[in-house]
Amino acid sequence: MSNRTQRSKSKVIILALILLLPGFLYIAVNRFGANEYVSLPVFGEKKLSGEMKRNWGREYPDTIFHMAPLLEVDDYDSGKLSFPKSDTSVSVVHLFYTKDLSFSRLMLDQIQLLAQRFQSNSRIQFYSISVDPNDTKTDLATFVAPYEKQKSSYWHIVSHPSENIFAYAKNSLLIDAMVDPADSSRFLIGSQFVLLDSKRRIRGFYDVSQKDEVDRLEDEIKLLMVEEIRNRPMKVEKK
Structure with missing residues (x-):
């Protein structure tokens, strides 16, 4: 050849x-x-509903996840509002105590920075909830005065929840908060931020007392937003 x-x-x-x-x-x-996406875990009790759901052409068992119930609260500089805000927003929430100048002050410092970084995105809402039922608007205003000039409109500093905040923290947010056993006029709270998705499911816990946890929260907020966009079908406008 x-x-x-x-x-x-x-x-x-x-x-x-x-x-x-x-x-x-x-x-x-x-x-x-198969398409594989990085997804945050869902925390809390889970159970199967017995039904099947379909997404992107694939069927999977329908799971009922733990959800944080809606909570009515007073915004210190406006009026009543609901936490979480709506079914289109992801939320970052933590508790604070106006007589605590350590972890509570540190958590407000950190959440202010986060709220500023995401201040252009109305779908990311931040909530700081006071645990002291005796707080007045003056007490709250004094405590948050250092943040007032740079406070994002998506950061809500709230008080006087519509139900017992200690039971709500334990059973709904799965974090610690209680009356001080040594002094019933004082309160003990944990140092955690909680990340909720638009379905009010818990997607992460972040201990502000540990190094790099706030950076991890910032990264996982972005990751959760990608998941929210991916799982929410686009709507076609009808003309």
């Missing part, structure tokens, strides 16, 4: 591979491949 014939056959084989390989890869990916 001449060299010219061999070269011609080689060219035909290479051309065939170039033409056939993309089609083969497309079929293989569609048949055997």
Whole structure:
């Protein structure tokens, strides 16, 4: 066989591979491949509803997740509002105590910075909830005065919840808060931020007393927003 014939056959084989390989890869990916996305865990009790759901062409068992119930609170500089705000927002929440100048002050310092970083996105809401039922508007205003000039409109500093905040913290937010056993006029709270998705499910806990936890929260807020966009179908406007 001449060299010219061999070269011609080689060219035909290479051309065939170039033409056939993309089609083969497309079929293989569609048949055997799967899209995998990084997703945050969902915390709290879970149970199956017994039904099946369908998403992106795939069926999966419907799971009922732990959800934080709606809570009516007083915004210190406006009126009543609901926490969480709506079914289109993700929320970051923590508790604070106006007579606590350590963790409570540190948590407000950190949440102010986070609220400023996300101040252009109305779908990310921040809540600081006072645990002291005796707080007046003056008490709250005095405590938050250092943040007033740079306070984001999506950061809500609230008090006087519509139900017992200690029971709500333990049973709904799954964090610690209690009356001080040594002094019933004082309160003890944890140092955690809680991240909730738009369905009011808990997606993360972040201890402000530990290094890099606030950075992790910032990263996971962004990750959760990507998940929210991916899972919310686009609406086509009808003209």
